[in-house]
Amino acid sequence: MFIGAALPLVWLGGSWLAGTLGVIPEERLLHELGRWGLYLLLATLALGPAFRLTGWPGFPAVRRAMGLWAFTYLLLHVLVWMMMIQGGSWSFMVAEVQELRHLQTGLLAWVMLVPLVLTSVNRARDWLGRERWQRLHRLAYVSAAGGILHYWMVSRVIETELIVLGLIFGALVVFRLAEGWNFSSSGH
Amino acid sequence: MARLTYPIPPPSEITPKEVHAQRRRFLKQAGGLLLTTAAPLLSAAPAWQADMIRAPQGPFSTDEPLTDPAMAAGYNNFFEFGTGKEDPKRHAHRLRTHPWSVAIGGEVGRPGRYTLEDILAPHGLEERIYRLRCVEGWSMVIPWVGFPLGDLLKRFEPTSRAKYVLFETLHDPDQMPGQRSRILDWPYQEGLRIDEAMHPLTLLAVGMYGDVMPNQNGAPLRLVVPWKYGFKSIKSIVRIHLQEEQPVSSWTARQPAEYGFYANVNPEVRHPRWRQATERRIGESGRRRTELFNGYGELVADLYAGMDLHRHF
Numbered sequence: 001m002f003i004g005a006a007l008p009l010v011w012l013g014g015s016w017l018a019g020t021l022g023v024i025p026e027e028r029l030l031h032e033l034g035r036w037g038l039y040l041l042l043a044t045l046a047l048g049p050a051f052r053l054t055g056w057p058g059f060p061a062v063r064r065a066m067g068l069w070a071f072t073y074l075l076l077h078v079l080v081w082m083m084m085i086q087g088g089s090w091s092f093m094v095a096e097v098q099e100l101r102h103l104q105t106g107l108l109a110w111v112m113l114v115p116l117v118l119t120s121v122n123r124a125r126d127w128l129g130r131e132r133w134q135r136l137h138r139l140a141y142v143s144a145a146g147g148i149l150h151y152w153m154v155s156r157v158i159e160t161e162l163i164v165l166g167l168i169f170g171a172l173v174v175f176r177l178a179e180g181w182n183f184s185s186s187g188h
Numbered sequence: 189m190a191r192l193t194y195p196i197p198p199p200s201e202i203t204p205k206e207v208h209a210q211r212r213r214f215l216k217q218a219g220g221l222l223l224t225t226a227a228p229l230l231s232a233a234p235a236w237q238a239d240m241i242r243a244p245q246g247p248f249s250t251d252e253p254l255t256d257p258a259m260a261a262g263y264n265n266f267f268e269f270g271t272g273k274e275d276p277k278r279h280a281h282r283l284r285t286h287p288w289s290v291a292i293g294g295e296v297g298r299p300g301r302y303t304l305e306d307i308l309a310p311h312g313l314e315e316r317i318y319r320l321r322c323v324e325g326w327s328m329v330i331p332w333v334g335f336p337l338g339d340l341l342k343r344f345e346p347t348s349r350a351k352y353v354l355f356e357t358l359h360d361p362d363q364m365p366g367q368r369s370r371i372l373d374w375p376y377q378e379g380l381r382i383d384e385a386m387h388p389l390t391l392l393a394v395g396m397y398g399d400v401m402p403n404q405n406g407a408p409l410r411l412v413v414p415w416k417y418g419f420k421s422i423k424s425i426v427r428i429h430l431q432e433e434q435p436v437s438s439w440t441a442r443q444p445a446e447y448g449f450y451a452n453v454n455p456e457v458r459h460p461r462w463r464q465a466t467e468r469r470i471g472e473s474g475r476r477r478t479e480l481f482n483g484y485g486e487l488v489a490d491l492y493a494g495m496d497l498h499r500h501f
């Protein structure tokens with residue numbers, strides 16, 4: 001899991017250093033980080049159903065780590081946007097976020113992940129209580145929905161990939177609803 | 189106007205490398221006189237391509253630094269070859285630009301289908317260094333080689349009912365694999381009002397950086413309208429149709445709220461996807477302010493006198 005999640009990052013870092021990310025490397029970096037962040041976020045959500053279907057305890061065991069990897073990519077996505085695309089200029093950043101809906105959507109989706117990261121340690125879960133912790137962590141679904149919406153809004157045309165991601169997310173939600181909101185995530 | 193020097197880009201796709209080098213050497217020695225007769229003997233490439241090397245500097249050129257030709261030919265929007273910025277460069281070799289013909293019709297005295305050679309024959313090519321501003325918030329400075337569109341239109345004798353000009357790109361999914369997905373209604377169409385089309389700034393270009401137009405930049409014949417967002421400057425043109433009704437551009441058909449018919453560069457008119465107040469000049473870091481009409485206001489603002497540019501965006 002570790003290797004799988006780190007590989008795109010290693011590849012991106014290596015390509016960056018080697019200068020093989022194309023004409024405008026920071027733009028490519030931004031897009032790849034956003035896409036891999038979203039893939040990992042959806043993969044994290046898929047671990048629950050994968051466990052229910054197979055019973056293999058390996059799936060829930062990596063959930064926390066995978067969620068943190070997803071956040072890492074999206075944190076880098078935001079940092080690349082701030083420092084490389086907007087040149088670290090607050091006035092540019094503020095003006096862009098004020099004007100553009102897709103950035104507001106992305107920001108909202110991203111901010112929702114922050115409490116999940118902060119409460120990802122065992123101590124926080126014990127402190128919140130399992131029930132409340134689980135309810136809080138359903139925000140991951142809202143964040144993923146926001147992420148897909150954000151992707152849709154930045155797309156100039158509807159690409160197949162977007163439709164596939166939307167369908168995967170839809171299937172995850174349906175599975176979750178069918179299972180009931182209260183099924184427990186054993187092993188976490 | 190200062191003569192600019194720039195790295196010579198790779199030889200065109202059309203002319204094999206050796207022939208190209210040979211032709212360049214030959215041209216240096218033989219000069220212009222022999223050119224038109226000798227060039228066809230040396231390669232299959234049409235003679236007009238050789239004229240580019242000595243195209244004189246035309247009016248309206250900017251003296252801003254040129255965009256690196258590798259970037260200008262490597263970072264493109266040409267959805268006929270894919271939606272990624274580097275897809276066109278990767279796939280455009282499939283486009284066959286020779287032979288090429290253009291159907292000129294509608295409200296003109298001499299409609300018909302003309303070969304590219306016929307179209308170019310009476311026009312002297314010149315170099316024009318223009319800014320190019322994409323609606324996505326980036327810009328380049330490109331030395332085009334071409335001639336004023338107005339000169340061509342006059343030759344075909346527009347009637348008094350010719351109020352607009354419609355342009356159409358080649359439609360052939362075998363050569364343009366991007367056309368297999370229905371992301372836009374193919375063929376790509378664009379349009380200009382007749383006075384915009386006749387404006388001396390408006391070019392038909394057949395080359396850039398002193399060489400034949402790379403396929404991914406719209407070979408063999410493309411429009412260049414420097415005061416409008418780049419998507420108006422339609423590529424690989426096969427049809428020019430003069431008409432009374434305002435044409436509907438492909439992007440307008442796809443997203444009427446985002447892409448208007450005029451698409452004049454305007455930092456004040458908001459676009460939901462990209463902030464238009466600033467732009468990134470490719471090759472520079474940071475962003476610069478975008479200018480009304482892409483800085484060509486002195487030349488073109490009169491065309492829109494009295495019009496509400498927010499409504500007619």
Ligand code: HEM
Pocket residue numbers: 030031032034035037038074077078081103106107108109110143146147148150151154
């Ligand atoms: C959960 C949060 C987020 C997710 C899942 C996400 C995901 C994505 C994805 C998948 C793309 C498209 C990549 C592609 O075209 O290949 C993208 C593009 C982009 N994202 Fe995000 N993103 C998030 C948050 C943000 C935030 C907070 C910002 C900045 C404030 C941001 C700025 C951008 C920009 C500027 C683009 C490119 C738009 C363009 O090219 O026109 N994203 N993001």
